[in-house]
Amino acid sequence: MSDVVLEINNLETYYGPIMAIRGVSLKVNQGEIVAVLGANGAGKTTLLKTISGALNSSKGEILLAGRPVQNRDPDWVAAQGVAHVPEGREVFPFLTVYENLMLGAYRRRDAKGIAGDLQMVYEYFPALKERTSQMACYLSGGQQQMLAIGRACMSRPRLMLLDEPSLGLSPVLVKSIFQVIRRLNQEQGITVLLVEQNAVVALQTSQRAYVMEVGGVVMDGASAELAQSEDIREFYLGQKSAGVRGTRRWKKRKTWR
Amino acid sequence: MTSQDILNLLLIGISQGCAYGLVALGFVLIYKATEIVNFSHGEFMMLGGFVSLPLIAFFGFWPGIICAVLAMAVTGFLLDSLVMRRIIGESQASVFILTVAFGFIFRSFAGMVWGWEAIPFPDFFTGSLNVGGLTMRTNRIAIIVATVVLCVLLYAFFSRTKVGIAMQAASQNQLAAYYMSIPVKTLVSVVWALGAAVAAVAGIFNAPFTQVDTHVGGLGLKALAGAIVGGFGSIPGALLGCILIGVMEPFSDLFFPTLKGVSAYALMLVVLFVRPEGLIAQTFAKKV
Ligand SMILES: Nc1ncnc2c1ncn2[C@@H]1O[C@H](COP(=O)(O)OP(=O)(O)OP(=O)(O)O)[C@@H](O)[C@H]1O
Ligand SMILES: [Mg+2]
DSSP: OOOEEEEEEEEEEEETTEEEEEEEEEEEETTOEEEEEEOTTSSHHHHHHHHHTSSOOSEEEEEETTEEOTTSOHHHHHHTTEEEEOTTOOOOTTSBHHHHHHHHTTTOOOHHHHHHHHHHHHHHOHHHHTTTTSBGGGSOHHHHHHHHHHHHHTTOOSEEEEEOTTTTOOHHHHHHHHHHHHHHHHHHOOOEEEEESOHHHHHHHOSEEEEEETTEEEEEEEHHHHHHOHHHHHHTSOOOOOGGGHHHHHHHHHHHO | OOHHHHHHHHHHHHHHHHHHHHHHHHHHHHHHHHSOOOTTHHHHHHHHHHHHHHHHHHHOHHHHHHHHHHHHHHHHHHIIIIIGGGGTTSOHHHHHHHHHHHHHHHHHHHHHHHOSSOBOOOOSSOSEEEETTEEEEHHHHHHHHHHHHHHHHHHHHHHHSHHHHHHHHHHHOHHHHHHTTOOHHHHHHHHHHHHHHHHHHHHHHHHHHHOBOTTGGGHHHHHHHHHHHHOTTOHHHHHHHHHHHHHHHHHHHHHOGGGTTTHHHHHHHHHHHHOTTOSSOOSSOOOO
16 A cells, blocks of 8 residues: 555635635545646635645645644644645745745755755756846746746655646646656655646646546546546547537536536 | 034934934834834834843943843744734734834833933943044944944845845745745744844934933834835835935924924925835835
């Protein structure tokens, strides 16, 4: 049996009276890339924020390597080895690339290991190496995404939470960013929970995937199989099958929306 | 008026401006970390002066001053971790009222403990210095030196040390700082401690001129005006604004005696009309 890094059971999160996560359960094993797909407003960002402690849950549990971490402060959760790469990069705009990266290693004390990881990040993202002393606000969107991922790597995380790394990037850049994510997973053994709207690339990159709709998981399975599924192909991959089964499709759609 | 007089007024103005600047430094530090304008900051300064009196009497001059600064740092830390932290997210009005109320509490406290009469402060640098035919009281020069030293120290702290950079990060993007496992809440309390410590230094170095008095907190308002003139979000801006006000005051008192005491606020109003972001605005608008 493989080690479970993250286990979520029946999680519920509210924004005031609005229920944004409605009983989500999922599991991420050591060494996996697990994707969470879903349309706008499905609750993907809310899910990640609840995991990292930025939002409190009102029900359910979040277990990190078997230990409960729900409703703790986000700095504490991060210190337990959860590195959150938030939606929209959120780099520190007026600090240099180097300072941004070093802040990722804030809790670490092993100077040698930190220096080694810095070189590793520069190897994966040569664009950052050329701009070590540039302020982060002068980086392009893609470079900021690299910085956000590199910064997360600097903490040697047990689990990396990636929120829509493809947001606002050109198709070429999306491809290369996801290539790096795959390499980080294979070469550095970083476990990843990946939230994406870009289902094509997310299913290619991940081993397993969950599909979220209005705050709940409606489907899950091996990514390769999901990529073949009718519903996924139709709603997320934009490949409409011919309309022979019109009524059935209508029924399905009702369960989706 | 001879050029000698002008130079003299100028020097006095600069030292007075530095005195405001020391107070403004604390304002801006706390504002940048928390977006709270601490209206009790002048009272921090006042308390610093009062606290130093018994400590100096007990430990001797320099150790007493150091203890007073440390005591104020602890006060600032506790004020944030016990009180201010709880009202995060409340309306600006309640935050404003709370900090003003703390000013009143501090003033009454000092009055009850040390009395309402001004107490003279021991002159620490007696005599005066003669530079190029200009004589200046050493106390005045001490304020300038203290300001410069503190600015250099604070600059080094914020740009060179890990904790200082983490504080900058937390003020630029608080949630992302949390995600980096930076203990944001503790660091904010440390910034309050720094602000209070700087205020105490200001109070002590001003004490030879103002004496130790429950009313010196009013200097905080002048410092606020200076910070607004210079640009509230930036430390160099705030210092510049304060020095500007400090230099302007003795001259305007001389030429427009009717404006005595209000010229600083007049300048602040003018700047607010002409250039509301201050002379040196924060280089970038802060992300909301
Ligand atoms: N701060 C907030 N206050 C109230 N409701 C919110 C807040 N943030 C999100 N919501 C609501 O919660 C639901 C889930 O939002 P969330 O941001 O998690 O969606 P998402 O799946 O990440 O969407 P996207 O793909 O657009 O990023 C939405 O219906 C949204 O309107
Ligand atoms: Mg989102």
